[in-house]
Amino acid sequence: QVQLVESGGGLVQAGDSLRLSCAASGRTFNNYAMGWFRQAPGKEREFVAAISWRGGSGYYADSVKGRFTISRDNAKNTVYLQMTSLEPEDTAVYYCAADQRPYRTSSRVGEYGYWGQGTQVTVSS
Numbered sequence: 001q002v003q004l005v006e007s008g009g010g011l012v013q014a015g016d017s018l019r020l021s022c023a024a025s026g027r028t029f030n031n032y033a034m035g036w037f038r039q040a041p042g043k044e045r046e047f048v049a050a051i052s053w054r055g056g057s058g059y060y061a062d063s064v065k066g067r068f069t070i071s072r073d074n075a076k077n078t079v080y081l082q083m084t085s086l087e088p089e090d091t092a093v094y095y096c097a098a099d100q101r102p103y104r105t106s107s108r109v110g111e112y113g114y115w116g117q118g119t120q121v122t123v124s125s
Helices: none
Strands: 003-007 010-013 018-025 034-039 046-052 055-060 068-073 078-083 092-099 112-115 119-124
Touching: 003 092, 018 034, 018 092, 018 119, 034 068, 034 078, 046 068, 046 078, 055 068
Parallel strands: 010 119
Antiparallel strands: 003 018, 018 078, 034 046, 034 092, 046 055, 068 078, 092 112, 092 119
């Protein structure tokens, strides 16, 4: 069983920065891609960013490209999402997710089998 615990959400103003963390446990962290998704009220859950099991620069939704950075520390079993230049449109519950299969990277919600409880990010204008 995989457990994911997010932290770092909060209320910020437009233009501010925030860093989300997600601590993973329960299986070999290094072999699986990790992703961040978000869900705003009344909207479907959407892809934000993903990072390969090997690390690297990550993959991003167009709406956050250039503003958000995903990274991982395999020694700490932790993945991060650094968010800068936040906009009111970024307001949502942010979820950390782990791919259910090793050695691939996906932006599809359905290919992530493990989810955290979510952390609220609210950006005021």
